[in-house]
Amino acid sequence: MPEVHVIGHPLVQHKLTIMRKKSTSVAKFRTLLEEISMLMGYEVTRDMPLSVERIETPLMEMDAPVLEGKKVVVISILRAGDGILNGIMKLLPSARVGHIGLYRDPNTLEPVEYYFKVPGDMSDRDAIVVDPMLATGNSAAAAVAKIKATNPRSVKFCCLLCAPEGIAALHAAHPDVPIYTAAVDERLNDHGYILPGLGDAGDRMFGTK
Numbered sequence: 710m711p712e713v714h715v716i717g718h719p720l721v722q723h724k725l726t727i728m729r730k731k732s733t734s735v736a737k738f739r740t741l742l743e744e745i746s747m748l749m750g751y752e753v754t755r756d757m758p759l760s761v762e763r764i765e766t767p768l769m770e771m772d773a774p775v776l777e778g779k780k781v782v783v784i785s786i787l788r789a790g791d792g793i794l795n796g797i798m799k800l801l802p803s804a805r806v807g808h809i810g811l812y813r814d815p816n817t818l819e820p821v822e823y824y825f826k827v828p829g830d831m832s833d834r835d836a837i838v839v840d841p842m843l844a845t846g847n848s849a850a851a852a853v854a855k856i857k858a859t860n861p862r863s864v865k866f867c868c869l870l871c872a873p874e875g876i877a878a879l880h881a882a883h884p885d886v887p888i889y890t891a892a893v894d895e896r897l898n899d900h901g902y903i904l905p906g907l908g909d910a911g912d913r914m915f916g917t918k
Contacts, residue, residue, distance in 0.1 A: 713871070714889045714890070715890055718752075721891050725907075727741055728907050729907040738913045739792065742793065742796070743795050743799075745796070745869065745891065746792065746795065747796040749891065750796060750797040750867075753867050757777070757779060758779060759777055760776075779835055780834045781804040782828055782835070782836050783798060783805075783837045784838045784852075786811055786839065787809065788810075788914075789842070790841070793839035793841060793869070794839055805828045807826060807828060809825050809827075810823040810825070811848045811852060813848060815900075819847055820847050822855070836856055836865070837867055838866045839867045842875075843866070843876065843879065845875055845878060845897065846874060846876065846878025849866060849875065850879050853879070854883070864886050865886065866888045867888075867889045868890050869910065870890065870891065871888065871890045871892070872904075873893065
């Protein structure tokens with residue numbers, strides 16, 4: 710069954726509320742996106758397997774838990790995905806990074822790809838795909854399809870906000886891909902923007918219109 714994990718941690722929800730406010734500055738928005746992404750990354754990585762390593766503390770030897778060594782690649786959907794990428798990379802500094810460039814045709818609302826670069830050895834990696842907004846779901850579904858073609862071991866999708874339409878579209882195309890998000894909003898407007906949402910995440914990150 711398709712999974713949607715809504716991360717309801719009080720700090721996540723508080724920071725998201727500030728990000729939603731139209732009065733929040735570009736600098737504050739960018740800082741909050743990185744902070745909230747770190748908190749969300751904590752949940753996205755919750756099921757990473759552990760093994761035991763024999764270590765020596767200043768007082769004695771012990772068997773201590775360590776990450777099992779699963780290889781992670783964080784793949785940002787440009788351009789706004791880099792805001793989430795930066796936060797998650799603070800948790801996983803040794804993870805590899807990929808980028809996929811997609812823009813939404815304003816007339817058809819369909820995704821157009823212009824860039825794709827991921828590590829060459831994807832078959833033994835777990836992919837975390839990041840983009841602040843899951844709106845129509847068309848770009849996310851196209852990105853995941855492109856990433857799946859590289860045969861990663863697993864794929865997760867992490868976003869700040871979802872619309873129900875986006876969840877339905879992504880899971881119709883990829884029912885095996887769990888979604889991690891801070892909120893599921895009401896709906897899309899006629900232009901494919903999430904309502905109530907927070908506007909265009911890329912524009913608010915970079916101060917563009």
